[in-house]
Every structure is written in C-alpha cells, then in structure tokens.
Amino acid sequence: MITGFLFRALDRKAILVALILLAIAVAVPVSNLMLPVSHPLHVPTHIMALFGKYLTYALLALALDLVWGYCGILSLGHGAFFALGGYAMGMYLMRQIGTRGVYGHPILPDFMVFLNWKELPWYWYGFDQFWFAALMILLVPGALAFVFGWFAFRSRVSGVYLSIITQALTYALLLAFFRNEMGFGGNNGLTDFKDILGYSVQAQTTRASLFAATAIALAIAFVICSGIVNSRFGKVLVCVRDAESRTRFIGYRVEHIKLFAFVVSAMMAGVAGALYVPQVGIINPGEFAPANSIEVVIWTAVGGRGSLIGPIIGAIAVNGGKSYFTAAFPEFWLFALGGLFVATTLFLPKGIVGLVSSGFAKLRGPREADRVEETLQPGTEAAQ
Amino acid sequence: MTEKLTDALLYLDGVSVAFDGFKAINDLSLTVEHGEMRAIIGPNGAGKTTMMDIITGKTRPDKGTVLFEGEIDLTRHDESAIALLGIGRKFQKPTVFESHTVQDNLELALKRDHGIIATLFHDTSKEQKDRIDEILDEIRLTERRSHLAADLSHGQKQWLEIGMLLAQDPKLLLVDEPVAGMTDAETVETAKLLRRIAGEKAVIVVEHDMTFIRDLDVKVTVLAEGSVLAEGSLDHVSADERVIESYLGR
Numbered sequence: 001m002i003t004g005f006l007f008r009a010l011d012r013k014a015i016l017v018a019l020i021l022l023a024i025a026v027a028v029p030v031s032n033l034m035l036p037v038s039h040p041l042h043v044p045t046h047i048m049a050l051f052g053k054y055l056t057y058a059l060l061a062l063a064l065d066l067v068w069g070y071c072g073i074l075s076l077g078h079g080a081f082f083a084l085g086g087y088a089m090g091m092y093l094m095r096q097i098g099t100r101g102v103y104g105h106p107i108l109p110d111f112m113v114f115l116n117w118k119e120l121p122w123y124w125y126g127f128d129q130f131w132f133a134a135l136m137i138l139l140v141p142g143a144l145a146f147v148f149g150w151f152a153f154r155s156r157v158s159g160v161y162l163s164i165i166t167q168a169l170t171y172a173l174l175l176a177f178f179r180n181e182m183g184f185g186g187n188n189g190l191t192d193f194k195d196i197l198g199y200s201v202q203a204q205t206t207r208a209s210l211f212a213a214t215a216i217a218l219a220i221a222f223v224i225c226s227g228i229v230n231s232r233f234g235k236v237l238v239c240v241r242d243a244e245s246r247t248r249f250i251g252y253r254v255e256h257i258k259l260f261a262f263v264v265s266a267m268m269a270g271v272a273g274a275l276y277v278p279q280v281g282i283i284n285p286g287e288f289a290p291a292n293s294i295e296v297v298i299w300t301a302v303g304g305r306g307s308l309i310g311p312i313i314g315a316i317a318v319n320g321g322k323s324y325f326t327a328a329f330p331e332f333w334l335f336a337l338g339g340l341f342v343a344t345t346l347f348l349p350k351g352i353v354g355l356v357s358s359g360f361a362k363l364r365g366p367r368e369a370d371r372v373e374e375t376l377q378p379g380t381e382a383a384q
Numbered sequence: 385m386t387e388k389l390t391d392a393l394l395y396l397d398g399v400s401v402a403f404d405g406f407k408a409i410n411d412l413s414l415t416v417e418h419g420e421m422r423a424i425i426g427p428n429g430a431g432k433t434t435m436m437d438i439i440t441g442k443t444r445p446d447k448g449t450v451l452f453e454g455e456i457d458l459t460r461h462d463e464s465a466i467a468l469l470g471i472g473r474k475f476q477k478p479t480v481f482e483s484h485t486v487q488d489n490l491e492l493a494l495k496r497d498h499g500i501i502a503t504l505f506h507d508t509s510k511e512q513k514d515r516i517d518e519i520l521d522e523i524r525l526t527e528r529r530s531h532l533a534a535d536l537s538h539g540q541k542q543w544l545e546i547g548m549l550l551a552q553d554p555k556l557l558l559v560d561e562p563v564a565g566m567t568d569a570e571t572v573e574t575a576k577l578l579r580r581i582a583g584e585k586a587v588i589v590v591e592h593d594m595t596f597i598r599d600l601d602v603k604v605t606v607l608a609e610g611s612v613l614a615e616g617s618l619d620h621v622s623a624d625e626r627v628i629e630s631y632l633g634r
Contacts, residue, residue, distance in 0.1 A: 005505050233503035235492055239481045246479045249440060250552060251467035252498045260500050 009227030017309060018219040025215035029208035045204055049279055050323065052211040054316045056276040059218050061299045061311035063268035066225055068297070069305030070234065071261045072241030073158075077166030078269050079293035080173050081141035083283065085270025087177075088140055090190035090283040091124060092133035093201070097194050110192070111185045121183045130197060137274040138267045145266030146259065153255040153262075158244070167290050174288035189284025196278050207279070214275045218312070221268050225308050228264070237261060298341045304351025313352055390454045393418045393556055393586050399438060399448030400610075408434040409445065410610035416556070421582035423597045423618075424590045426607035427631045432590045433476065435607070436558050440473050441466040453555070468498070472554035476561045478541035482534035486525050486544055489533050490516045493548035516551070522577070523547040539570040546577065556586045563596050575599035594618075606631065 010018075028043050028051070035042040060082050067073040094109040103113040107120055126132040148169060152162055180186040199206045228234050239247040240254055248254050277283045286292075295318075303314020318340070325333040348355055389395070392415040399412045409431045416422050426432055437443035438450060441463045450458040458466060467473075481489050494512055496502070508516075520526040523543040528536065533544060542562055549557050559578065563571040575596055578587055582602075591597055597604060597618055604621050606613040608630045614621040621627050 002505070004507055228504065231504050232492065232506070232508075233500065235481075235484060235488055236498075236503055238483055239492060242481055242483055243479050245442075245463070246475070246481070248463040249467050249473050249475075250493050250498075250548065251464050251495075253464050256500060 005227045005231065006223075008230040009223050011226065011230060013309070014223055014226035017222050017312075021215045021219035021222070025212040025219070028215075029212050032208050032211075033205065045207060048211050049207055051316075052207070052214050052279045053276060054319050055211075055214040055218050056272045056279070057296075057299065057319055058312040058315040059214070059221055059272035059275070060269050060296055061303065061315040062218070062221055062225060062308065063265040063272065064296050065300050065305055065308065065311040066228065066268070067258075067261050067265045068300060069307070069310070070229060070237040070241060071258060072244075073258060073262060074163045074297070075166045075262075075265075076163045076290065076293050076297065077168075077170040078265070078296050079290075080166075080170035080288055081145060081266040081269035082273035082276070082292075082296075083170075083173070083177075083285075083287035084141045084144065085137045085273030086277040086283040086287060087184060087190070087273075088127075088133055088136040088270070089274035089277045090193075091127040091136075091184075092130060093193040093196060093278060094190050095124070095128040096196065097192065100194055101192070109185070109190070111180075111188065112183070115180060117183075124183070134274075137270050141266040141270035141273075142263050145263045149259040149262040153258045156255075167293070170288050170293050171290050174285050174290075177285035177288060185284070187285060189282060189286075190277075191282040191284075193278065193281060201278050201281065210275065210279050214279070217271055217275060221271070222308060222312075224264075224268075228261075229308065233257070233260075295337070298337065298344075300351075302340060302344050302348075302351050304348075304353030304355075306350070307353045310351050310353040317352070389451060390415070392416060392451075393420075393453060394439065394588075395449070395451040395454065396435075396439075397449040399435075399445045399450060401434065401438065401443060401445045407610050409438065412448070412607075412611050414605065414612060416586050416588060418555075419583050419586055421578065421587040421589065421600065421602045423600055423602055423604045424588060424607060425592070425594075425597060425604060425631070426613070429609075430607040431610040432607055433560060434610075436473060436560060436588075436590070439466075439558060440471060464498075467552065467554075470553075470555035471558065472549035472552045472556070473558045474542075474545045474549055474560055474562060476564070478538065478545050480533040480536075480541050480544050480548070482532065484533060485530050486533055486536070487516060487520070487529040489544055490519055490547055490551045493551040495551065495553040519547045519550050522550065522580075524573075539566045542566065542570075542574070543577070546574075546581075550581065554585060556588070557581065559587060559589045561591055562589065563591065563593050571596050572599065 028048055031041050032043045032045060032048050060078065064075060064078045067075055097109065099106050101110045103110055105113050108117060112120070127136070152165065157165065176182055177184050178187050184190065193201050195201065196206065236247065236252055236257055239252070240257055244254055273287070299314040299318045300311040301314070302318055303312065304310025321336070322333060325336055344351060394414070394416040396412055396414045399409055400407065401409045412431070412435065424432055434443060438445050439458060441458060441461050444459055452458050452469060452471065456469060461469065481492065484492065491508055494515065496512065497506070517526070520529055523546060525540060525544060525547065528540070533541065536544060546559070546562065562578065563574050566574060571593065578589060578600065581587055589600065603616065604618050605615045606621050606627050613630060614624045614627050
C-alpha cells in the first residue's frame with residue numbers, strides 16, 4: 001500500500017524536481033566549502049544563507065498550495081504554523097546555550113533570568129532534547145490546525161469567512177507571543193543561539209549542512225505532496241475545491257478531507273519554520289504578523305497555484321525580487337508587491353507555471369493551447 | 385433506530401419546513417416502493433427541490449417523519465452519510481467535476497471506502513474498472529472517457545451525472561430535471577436510460593417536460609404549495625380540476 005503511494009508520487013515531474021533539489025543540496029555546500037573564494041563557481045556563504053531561507057519559504061508556499069491550490073481553502077494564517085515550528089526549534093536552540101548566556105544560568109534562558117523567573121515553565125521541559133523538539137515541530141502546528149480545522153470545517157465555514165478567521169488566528173498568536181508572561185521572550189523573541197546538535201550555528205559547515213537539510217526537506221515534502229495529489233485523495237481534494245456539495249452527495253466526508261489536508265499542510269509549514277530559525281538566527285512574534293501570511297499567498301499565486309512546482313518558483317522569485325528591490329529601491333517594494341499580485345490576478349490566473357505551460361502548448365498548436373487554458377481554469381468556489 | 389414501521393423504501397409523513405415564515409413544504413406525505421419509478425411535477429415553488437433537500441439531508445424538516453427502508457430516520461443523518469446509505473442525487477444544474485476526466489468522475493463516485501486511508505493508498509480493482517466500463521457504455525460516453533468533463537456538451541454532462549449516480553450503486557435515485565436543455569433525441573434516450581435503471585433501483589424524477597413524463601409512463605405525484613395535490617397516472621392527474629387550475633392550465 002505504501003509502495004503504491006510512492007509509485008504514484010514519483011511521476012516524471014516529481015523525480016525531476018527531487019533530483020534537482022538533491023543536486024542543489026550537494027552541489028551548493030560542496031562549492032561553498034571546497035572551492036576557493038576566488039573560484040568562479042564558489043557560492044559565498046551569505047548567498048547560501050539567503051537561498052537557504054528562500055527554500056524554507058518555498059516549503060511554506062508548497063504547504064499552502066496543498067490546501068489552497070488543490071482544496072480551495074484560502075488560509076491567510078499559514079505564517080502562524082511556520083512561526084510555531086520556528087518557536088519549537090528556537091526553544092531547543094535556547095536550551096543548548098546553557099551557561100554561555102549573558103547571565104550564565106545553567107537552565108534558564110537569559111530573558112527568564114532578566115524577568116526574575118526562578119523556575120523553568122513546564123512547557124519548556126523536554127526542549128533540551130532534539131528528538132522532543134523535532135516532535136513538537138510537527139505536533140504543535142498539527143494540533144493547532146486540527147483543533148481549528150475541526151471546528152471550522154464541521155461548521156462549514158468556508159471561503160472569505162474562513163480566510164478572515166485564519167487571519168484572526170495568526171493575529172491573536174502575534175499578540176499572545178508579544179506578552180512577556182507567555183514565556184517566549186516577549187517582543188525580543190528567542191535569539192543568541194550557540195549550538196545545534198553540538199555544532200556551532202555560526203560555523204560555515206553548519207550553515208552548509210542546514211542549507212542541505214532544507215533542500216532535502218523540500219524534496220521530501222514535494223514527493224509527499226505529489227503522492228497525495230496523484231492519489232484518489234488528491235482528486236477528491238480538487239472535487240472539494242470545484243464542487244463541494246457534489247462531493248458530499250457522493251458520500252465523501254468533506255470536513256475530514258479538508259481537516260487532513262489542513263493538518264498535513266500545517267506540519268509542513270512547521271518544518272519550514274524550524275529550518276528557517278537556525279539559518280536566520282532569530283524567531284520573534286513578528287513572524288506571526290498577518291502580512292507575512294498574505295505574502296505567502298502572493299508567492300503561491302505568482303508561481304502558480306494548483307501545481308506543486310508553482311509555489312516553489314513563486315517563493316524564490318518573489319523573495320529574490322524582494323531582496324533586490326529592498327536594497328535598490330527600498331521605498332517601492334510594497335508597491336511592487338501589490339502591483340505584482342494585481343497583475344497576477346488579472347493576467348496570470350495560473351501564475352508563472354500556467355504561463356509556461358500554455359506557452360508550450362501554443363508552440364505545439366493553437367487547439368492544444370485552448371485545451372490547456374481550459375484545464376488550468378481554477379476552481380470558482382474558493383473565490384466566491 | 386426503531387423497529388420497521390413500513391415496507392416502503394422511502395416514507396415521508398407530515399413533513400413541514402418553513403424558511404422565514406414561508407412554508408416551503410407543508411404537511412407533505414409520500415411513499416415510494418422498492419424499485420418504483422415516480423415522476424413528480426408541480427409549478428415553480430411547489431417545494432420539489434426542497435423535498436429532495438430534506439430526503440438527502442441538506443435541509444432539516446421542522447416536523448414530520450422521513451424514513452428510509454422503513455427504519456432509518458433520514459433527518460438524523462447528513463448528506464455524506466445519506467449518500468452512503470444508498471440515496472443518490474442529481475442536481476437541477478448538471479454538476480460534475482469539470483477538471484477531472486469522464487472516467488475519473490465515475491471512479492470517484494464508485495461505491496467503496498471513501499475514508500482517508502483508502503483514498504490515499506488503495507488502487508482501483510479490476511472489478512471496479514470493469515464496472516466503470518459498463519457504466520460508460522450505458523451512458524454512451526465510452527469514446528469520451530479520457531476527456532475532461534468540462535469539455536462535454538450539456539446533455540452529456542447530464543448523462544455523466546446520471547452515470548455517477550449509477551456508480552454509487554444507490555437504492556434510490558433522486559433526479560432533478562434530467563432533460564432540461566436536452567435535444568428531443570437526447571430526451572428520448574434519457575427516458576430509456578431511466579426506465580432501464582428503474583426496477584432494479586427506485587427512481588424519483590422531477591421534471592417539467594410533459595412529453596418526457598409521458599414517455600416515462602409511471603405514477604405521477606403533483607405537488608403544489610408544499611403538499612401533494614394529486615397522485616396517479618398522468619391521464620388521471622391531468623384530468624384533475626385542481627391540477628389544471630394550479631399547474632397545467634397556466
């Protein structure tokens with residue numbers, strides 16, 4: 001049964017994408033570590049770190065695409081799952097600091113000593129162990145998505161209303177994490193990390209390993225998503241997107257289908273956040289900002305929702321553009337981002353991927369192009 | 385579950401439902417036997433679609449009894465549970481999964497485990513594939529099996545939706561306006577198709593097209609203002625004064 005799933009998952013596209021990602025996972029760190037700085041193929045550490053961050057964004061966008069592009073659930077709160085995964089990783093990294101903190105307390109992180117706390121709060125227990133933190137990276141976003149989705153999908157909240165409450169969810173978490181009493185470092189968040197799995201987070205080899213781990217995680221997530229999308233479950237997801245009540249009248253439990261997709265997606269977002277934190281060196285409540293979640297939607301839309309490659313291309317392209325714009329014309333970035341979203345909605349309903357595939361089809365012949373256009377019409381139910 | 389109260393496949397008694405004070409269904413009683421085909425006619429707003437909504441669990445009645453197979457209280461189940469109990473429904477506007485192929489539409493509708501594990505991991509078996517071939521043949525879409533449902537003509541979509549109902553293998557089919565927008569030739573074919581289905585399965589057809597109802601040649605129930613106005617053969621109900629006044633005469 002698992003082999004059947006894998007067999008369906010590894011179609012030509014998935015094999016190609018996974019191989020490219022694995023090649024990147026090997027080539028980039030090797031070039032960074034082994035080649036001399038003067039070599040034309042040397043990848044500088046800051047570029048590797050930047051693209052490592054983009055790859056975590058790509059994983060987040062892929063997670064969103066599974067629920068939005070395939071199931072029609074427009075979540076405007078996926079940043080919350082990303083941030084929760086990030087906080088779980090941050091808590092592990094904080095506990096690795098040990099006595100090397102400013103206050104040198106063997107157990108309490110600096111901010112707790114500063115707040116005059118005497119004991120470690122119960123929810124910080126276990127985070128000194130990597131396996132525990134890794135489990136929480138999956139379980140905490142997954143559990144939140146489960147509880148939230150359970151109520152929302154059972155009550156048949158959908159469309160704009162669901163989008164609005166996902167925004168409220170991430171905003172509520174933003175406010176909560178700002179509070180010092182919560183025990184997550186308040187508005188400063190968690191930072192000053194020293195070690196991960198015994199290796200210094202600053203070391204070039206660690207940075208290279210984190211880059212490789214991110215690319216591999218993205219490849220695995222891609223194969224899992226591909227398996228889901230190619231199975232009958234994936235077809236049912238599209239049914240839910242395009243004709244929810246028809247799906248129900250055939251006898252599918254739409255609320256269970258949505259819930260499963262939502263939880264899987266939240267866990268993937270959590271992993272993305274966990275890989276993001278050691279690479280950027282900080283996690284703070286700003287990651288819960290509603291605007292972050294909206295940006296993820298833009299990446300996915302620009303790349304092409306409803307195709308698994310689209311969100312990866314979109315996340316890297318838009319963030320690459322952002323890095324360039326914010327350096328070259330800092331005051332115009334938000335206009336450019338807004339314009340990009342409007343332009344995508346008006347002219348590229350299927351994003352970059354849709355443009356490329358209809359372009360290929362046009363080369364083959366005008367009739368083919370019409371067919372692809374029709375195939376690529378996204379579901380209308382989500383937009384209503 | 386209570387003990388069996390009736391031998392009828394579908395039993396509605398004293399069902400009423402009101403929306404904002406408007407009584408869409410008013411003290412409606414109706415029975416359909418196993419394998420029976422029943423035509424339901426009535427003017428717009430007579431409550432035909434609302435009745436189907438109640439049977440399929442989309443709308444809860446304010447009062448009344450709705451029993452399936454004499455013992456299952458349908459008012460206590462939701463749409464997907466009722467679909468699995470064996471009631472299939474075709475909507476007024478043909479609703480198929482347009483971004484899937486004709487064959488996929490049927491495969492998705494096929495009666496089998498619809499749980500998450502099964503849908504993620506199980507393959508379609510040889511018998512199930514054969515069944516799909518049979519249905520494709522029955523609804524005359526074998527040649528278009530790998531086309532997207534979006535590319536079908538209006539009449540073909542209607543047939544595909546009926547095919548999806550067959551794939552569900554229900555005991556009762558509710559068919560809302562199956563020949564709306566069809567050519568005369570397609571209408572005749574649809575009447576034949578539904579007659580073939582009936583006997584094995586019970587069928588309730590809601591339709592406005594009188595020629596089609598005559599082709600079906602079955603017992604007719606006339607609804608008006610949410611309750612049954614007359615019941616019997618088409619000739620019998622067409623002769624009824626009240627039916628002429630409320631529906632046919634206009």
